[in-house]
Amino acid sequence: xxxxxxxxxxxxxxxxxxxxxxxxxxxxxxxxxxxxxxxxxxxxxxxxxxxxxxxxxxxxxxxxxxxxxxxxxxxxxxxxxxxxxxxxxxxxxxxxxxxxxxxxxxxxxxxxxxxxxxxxxxxxxxxxxxxxxxxxxxxxxxxxxxxxxxxxxxxxxxxxxxxxxxxxxxxxxxxxxxxxxxxxxxxxxxxxxxxxxxxxxxxxxxxxxxxxxxxxxxxxxxxxxxxxxxxxxxxxxxxxxxxxxxxxxxxxxxxxxxxxxxxxxxxxxxxxxxxxxxxxxxxxxxxxxxxxxxxxxxxxxxxxxxxxxxxxxxxxxxxxxxxxxxxxxxxxxxxxxxxxxxxxxxxxxxxxxxxxxxxxxxxxxxxxxxxxxxxxxxxxxxxxxxxxxxxxxxxxxxxxxxxxxxxxx
Ligand code: NAD
Numbered sequence: 269x270x271x272x273x274x275x276x277x278x279x280x281x282x283x284x285x286x287x288x289x290x291x292x293x294x295x296x297x298x299x300x301x302x303x304x305x306x307x308x309x310x311x312x313x314x315x316x317x318x319x320x321x322x323x324x325x326x327x328x329x330x331x332x333x334x335x336x337x338x339x340x341x342x343x344x345x346x347x348x349x350x351x352x353x354x355x356x357x358x359x360x361x362x363x364x365x366x367x368x369x370x371x372x373x374x375x376x377x378x379x380x381x382x383x384x385x386x387x388x389x390x391x392x393x394x395x396x397x398x399x400x401x402x403x404x405x406x407x408x409x410x411x412x413x414x415x416x417x418x419x420x421x422x423x424x425x426x427x428x429x430x431x432x433x434x435x436x437x438x439x440x441x442x443x444x445x446x447x448x449x450x451x452x453x454x455x456x457x458x459x460x461x462x463x464x465x466x467x468x469x470x471x472x473x474x475x476x477x478x479x480x481x482x483x484x485x486x487x488x489x490x491x492x493x494x495x496x497x498x499x500x501x502x503x504x505x506x507x508x509x510x511x512x513x514x515x516x517x518x519x520x521x522x523x524x525x526x527x528x529x530x531x532x533x534x535x536x537x538x539x540x541x542x543x544x545x546x547x548x549x550x551x552x553x554x555x556x557x558x559x560x561x562x563x564x565x566x567x568x569x570x571x572x573x574x575x576x577x578x579x580x581x582x583x584x585x586x587x588x589x590x591x592x593x594x595x596x597x598x599x600x601x602x603x604x605x606x607x608x609x610x611x612x613x614x615x616x617x618x619x620x621x622x623x624x625x626x627x628x629x630x631x632x633x634x635x636x637x638x639x640x641x642x643x644x645x646x647x648x649x650x651x652x653x654x655x656x657x658x659x660x661x662x663x664x665x666x667x668x669x670x671x672x673x674x675x676x677x
Pocket of ligand 1: 454481482483484485486487505506507508557558559560579580581582606609
């Protein structure tokens with residue numbers, strides 16, 4: 269089953285649970301618009317190469333399309349469709365007035381120079397200009413796309429429009445229309461949801477045993493927040509190693525160590541453990557913050573954590589979802605757990621449109637005000653329908669999309 273079939277299966281499951289109006293189900297069963305383009309890019313050696321690019325605008329019932337652009341060799345149209353559908357669900361789960369979109373280019377970014385990436389990014393904007401814009405569709409970074417790439421894209425769009433149009437993309441550098449707090453927003457939003465979940469489940473607000481898979485933007489920020497809150501982060505994984513210390517790791521020191529050594533491997537005072545040992549640790553909270561498909565039918569049964577917080581996108585397979593639900597592991601799904609990122613992206617766009625910029629404290633307070641009610645709505649839906657929190661998040665989001673969609677009929 270491919271990733272888009274998977275997404276449609278999730279849609280059907282939630283639609284059945286909540287008895288979603290058939291018109292809304294029909295509208296959500298395919299994207300509103302799919303745009304494909306071939307991007308001509310002049311390479312540094314003077315040759316010309318063409319790159320296949322996509323933008324999928326899945327649903328706009330609640331507002332302009334929103335979602336990142338991925339540069340990766342494995343990008344496919346079905347993947348972009350699935351990701352754009354999940355963006356519609358994610359935006360509605362945290363109740364921001366945006367729809368779902370996603371873009372991609374098939375390429376190996378590591379094989380291109382910085383200048384070639386810049387020309388490609390500008391070519392992407394020229395190709396998709398007719399369908400994007402601050403009131404239509406607002407891209408953002410995703411895998412292998414960065415704030416610098418967003419700056420080139422905003423610059424290219426502004427030149428074509430003949431006026432500053434910074435609101436065309438989010439995730440820009442702070443000095444060029446980016447929002448304070450965007451860099452840490454994914455982990456910060458997940459942290460607020462985790463705090464609320466611990467309270468709901470009667471778990472302590474500090475001293476819990478936790479492990480984080482992934483020590484990049486999302487995972488390292490999350491580990492720092494957990495450490496600062498007095499939790500014990502006993503294991504951290506990156507692409508090269510998994511380090512463990514029963515007494516807890518000193519995360520600020522680990523961050524400095526990783527910066528210097530490019531990996532957590534051999535961090536003093538730790539022992540290395542295997543992938544299967546990592547997922548069988550005796551924990552209160554497990555945070556996958558690396559890749560997709562990490563928790564599968566093969567290792568889900570070994571998970572002892574009470575809460576699994578999906579900071580990564582798609583770390584759990586549908587089969588593992590069922591096993592975890594049966595084992596009473598509270599899985600907080602990606603569409604809620606990592607939605608802090610798109611929430612602050614939305615704040616960035618609001619600031620760009622009004623050309624008035626908020627303090628870090630203001631951004632943080634507004635993020636909290638979105639994440640906590642979202643958690644409460646998802647938890648309540650889970651209780652009401654006796655379903656796992658992934659289906660509960662879909663039900664919550666679909667109810668909101670349904671209201672907007674049918675109000676227009
Ligand atoms: P990143 O590239 O900054 O970090 C990824 C981390 O995962 C790195 O530490 C890397 O070493 C580690 N990793 C890679 N392969 C691994 C493996 N096999 N085992 C263990 N660790 C491995 O990426 P990121 O921005 O932190 O994104 C991580 C996840 O969070 C992705 O699924 C992403 O889609 C999701 N996410 C990120 C954001 C954001 O704002 N950064 C927002 C929403 C979702």
